[in-house]
Amino acid sequence: MIDWSVIATSLPDFLAGLKVTLLLLVISLSTGLLLSVPLAVARVSSNPLLSKPVWLYTYVIRGTPLLVQLFIIYYGFAQIDLIRNSSAWPLFREAWFCAWLAFSINTTAYTTEIIAGALRATPAGEVEAAKSLGMTTFDLYRRILLPGAFRRALPQYSNEAVGMMHATAIASTVTLVDLTRVARDVYANHLATVEAFGTVAVFYFVLTFSLIGLFRLAERHWLKHLRAQVAAPSTLVAK
Amino acid sequence: MFSLRSVVFAICTLAAVSATAQAPDWKKIRIGVEGNYPPFSQITPDGKLSGFDIDIANGICAQLKAECTLIQQEWDGMIPALNVRKFDAIVASMTISEERKKAVDFSDPYYDVPSRWIAKAGAFKEATPDSFKGKKIAVIRNSPRAKFVADNFKGSETLLVNKETDVYLELAAGRADIGFGSSVVSGEAFLKKPEGKGFAQVGPAVNLGGGAGVGIAVRKGDDALRQKINGALKAMMADGSYKKLATKYFDFDVSPNRAQ
Numbered sequence: 001m002i003d004w005s006v007i008a009t010s011l012p013d014f015l016a017g018l019k020v021t022l023l024l025l026v027i028s029l030s031t032g033l034l035l036s037v038p039l040a041v042a043r044v045s046s047n048p049l050l051s052k053p054v055w056l057y058t059y060v061i062r063g064t065p066l067l068v069q070l071f072i073i074y075y076g077f078a079q080i081d082l083i084r085n086s087s088a089w090p091l092f093r094e095a096w097f098c099a100w101l102a103f104s105i106n107t108t109a110y111t112t113e114i115i116a117g118a119l120r121a122t123p124a125g126e127v128e129a130a131k132s133l134g135m136t137t138f139d140l141y142r143r144i145l146l147p148g149a150f151r152r153a154l155p156q157y158s159n160e161a162v163g164m165m166h167a168t169a170i171a172s173t174v175t176l177v178d179l180t181r182v183a184r185d186v187y188a189n190h191l192a193t194v195e196a197f198g199t200v201a202v203f204y205f206v207l208t209f210s211l212i213g214l215f216r217l218a219e220r221h222w223l224k225h226l227r228a229q230v231a232a233p234s235t236l237v238a239k
Numbered sequence: 240m241f242s243l244r245s246v247v248f249a250i251c252t253l254a255a256v257s258a259t260a261q262a263p264d265w266k267k268i269r270i271g272v273e274g275n276y277p278p279f280s281q282i283t284p285d286g287k288l289s290g291f292d293i294d295i296a297n298g299i300c301a302q303l304k305a306e307c308t309l310i311q312q313e314w315d316g317m318i319p320a321l322n323v324r325k326f327d328a329i330v331a332s333m334t335i336s337e338e339r340k341k342a343v344d345f346s347d348p349y350y351d352v353p354s355r356w357i358a359k360a361g362a363f364k365e366a367t368p369d370s371f372k373g374k375k376i377a378v379i380r381n382s383p384r385a386k387f388v389a390d391n392f393k394g395s396e397t398l399l400v401n402k403e404t405d406v407y408l409e410l411a412a413g414r415a416d417i418g419f420g421s422s423v424v425s426g427e428a429f430l431k432k433p434e435g436k437g438f439a440q441v442g443p444a445v446n447l448g449g450g451a452g453v454g455i456a457v458r459k460g461d462d463a464l465r466q467k468i469n470g471a472l473k474a475m476m477a478d479g480s481y482k483k484l485a486t487k488y489f490d491f492d493v494s495p496n497r498a499q
Contacts, residue, residue, distance in 0.1 A: 078412035093414055175398060175409075184315055188381040191319050191342055 006195040010186045017182035018203055024168045024178065027100055029161055032107035039108065040115035040149075041141065054112065061109035067170050070102040074174045099171045107164050114156045118149035151222050158215035162208055179203055265464055268305045269326035270296045271312045275402040276421075277428040278488045279332045291493075294484045295349055295475075296330040299455075302471035314402060315381065318342050321458060328464065329456040332421070334447065336383050344459055346468045348452025348495035350485075353444035354384055355422040357410060357429065359437060363417065366442025371395045377406045377415035383447050384419055404428065410438065417441065423489065452495040 042050040043058070061069070077083045077092050091097045122145055130144045172181035183200035187193060220227075272292055273280045280292040288309055300307035310326045321329055321343060335345045356366040363370050372394040378385045380399035388397055398415045400406055407429040410418040418425065422444055429435040455472075457465050475481040476494070485493055 075408065075412075078408075078414070084413065089413075093412075095414075173401070175400060177399075185381060187319055188315050191322060193319060193323070 002198070003190075003192055003195055006186065006190045006192045007199050010182070010190070010196075010199075013182045013186070014179065014199060014203060017177060017179040017200075018207075020171075020176055020178045021165075021168045021207075024099060024103065024171055024176070025161075025165050028103035028107055028168075029164060031100070031104040032111050032164075035104070035108045036111035036115055037146070039112040040119060041146075043112055043116040044119045058109040058113050061106055062113070066102065066106050066167055067173065069106060070099065070170060070174060073102045074098040095171075095174045095176050099174060099176055103164070103167070103171075106167075107160065110160050111157065114153050114160060115149055118153040118156075119145055121152055122148055154215065154219055154222060158212065158219075161215070162211050165207055165211060166204070265303065265327075265467055266305050267308075268300060268303070268328060268464070269308045269310055270300075271317060271320055271326040271329045271331060272296060272309050273314055273317070273331040274311050275314065275404050276332050276424055277404070279424070291350070291484065291488045292330045292332055294487070295481075298475050298480060298484060299330075299468055299471040302474050303467055314379065318456065321456060324458075327457065327461070328468065332453050333456055334383050335451040335454045338383075338386075339456070342459070343456040344461065344465055345454035345456055346465055347472055348454050349472055349481075350493040351452035351495040352421060352423045352493055353446045354387075354419060355425050355444055356441040357407070357418040357420065357425050357438055358416060358441050360439040363441045366445075368392050368394055371417055374416040375414070376417045376419055377409045378419040379403050379406060387445070387447055388419055407435070411435070423493070427488075 039054050039057075043054040045051045073092070074095065077098075083089060083092060126144050126148065127140065130140050135143065168178055169180035171178050172184070177185075179200050183196045186199075187196035190196070272288060274282050274288055276290070276292070278290055280288070280290040283289050288311065293309065296307065296309060308326075312320045312325065312331075314331070317329055317331060317333070318339065320326065329343070332350075333339065333345075335348060339345070356363075368391060371392055373396070375396040375398050376388050376392060377398040377400055378388050380401065385397070385399060388395070395417075398409055400409060403420055403424055406415075406418045406420045407425065409415045410429075411434050422440075425440075430438060430440070455468050457468070472481075475484075481494065
């Protein structure tokens with residue numbers, strides 16, 4: 001049977017782990033979002049000097065596992081004297097910094113492709129109309145292309161955010177004590193499988209559904225025009 | 240089509256087979272090993288398990304004329320994996336401790352080596368809580384060594400790593416100031432290697448288990464297997480095969496009885 005006392009005594013540890021998981025998720029996702037907007041614009045540019053490097057970056061990052069990327073940054077860089085002796089070493093010394101860097105680089109690549117795809121899906125008519133009004137390229141992006149792309153990208157981006165949340169478990173391999181690490185420690189110390197991994201599953205489950213709920217709210221707000229309009233005909237029938 | 244009768248028959252047969260598996264004669268033993276604890280347990284470049292633990296495990300099986308399967312398991316889930324029957328015994332340099340005795344039964348010790356402090360040569364004069372105050376100590380998590388550091392070095396930060404070899408990786412990378420590890424692993428796998436250049440032992444050796452040594456863990460109540468393992472260990476020490484194995488790896492005595 002479930003030993004509730006194990007869960008009760010380790011609850012503070014789980015909450016501390018939740019804090020680490022959430023913080024890592026928030027700082028990585030916000031960095032990724034911030035960087036991916038200019039990168040996506042470069043990615044769809046007709047100038048190959050702009051688009052090709054970004055293509056190469058997303059191609060390489062999306063083609064390798066996050067775990068490998070994290071290990072290269074955490075263990076690999078520590079063995080390169082050039083980095084060990086550089087002024088950046090105090091940063092790379094910290095597991096937090098390495099995890100943030102690896103996660104940001106990873107989610108930036110995926111988010112860049114999501115936004116770039118949404119930019120490409122802009123109806124040609126919108127662009128033509130904007131151009132016929134004499135908008136500059138900057139105005140075109142600011143007023144037409146990016147707002148439309150963000151709306152279209154929202155459902156896909158929510159998947160990326162949830163995926164990233166689950167991927168934070170990988171941080172436990174570089175000494176960060178996140179939710180997964182806490183679960184494994186509880187498992188190792190109390191030998192209670194269901195208690196350790198069941199509890200952590202509930203935590204992840206609640207996190208996932210909170211994230212999905214937040215994105216639902218955002219979609220309801222920004223994608224209002226896509227919702228089926230059923231209210232009007234039914235009121236007619238009632239009368 | 241499956242008839243109800245054939246399904247019932249199949250279930251009964253399965254139940255009968257698993258019932259006979261309940262009382263094993265230990266002609267087949269599955270042994271959990273680790274692989275990240277050189278020179279006791281390591282993976283060779285061609286992907287094979289090797290080391291003192293591995294040789295001991297194979298030696299016991301040869302004594303018992305049993306067919307053995309070695310199963311590699313991360314340190315972290317070693318005891319849970321034993322208890323959910325992924326394997327029947329753990330030969331993974333596991334120090335015999337009171338906490339672990341609550342979860343598993345141990346054989347007689349098959350070796351005993353102390354723990355050691357390692358740091359940059361000259362960085363520390365002595366291994367005391369005062370001299371390590373505010374410094375970062377790397378130690379393998381969920382272990383007697385981690386407990387010892389947490390209990391006695393409260394003024395120091397600890398960096399809990401997942402594998403013994405990570406203690407030395409983190410130490411060499413400069414992520415920790417002091418490493419606390421096995422005297423043998425730190426010596427053989429770090430200090431004697433190019434990576435360990437400039438590092439040295441700090442202070443005297445530390446005996447954690449109160450000289451209890453390192454034993455082979457079996458599930459609680461698996462006394463037949465425990466007795467068999469003890470018998471095999473005794474035979475190996477008597478016929479010299481233990482010594483032959485040990486000298487392959489160590490130029491000093493690691494046997495548990497050397498103090499007596």
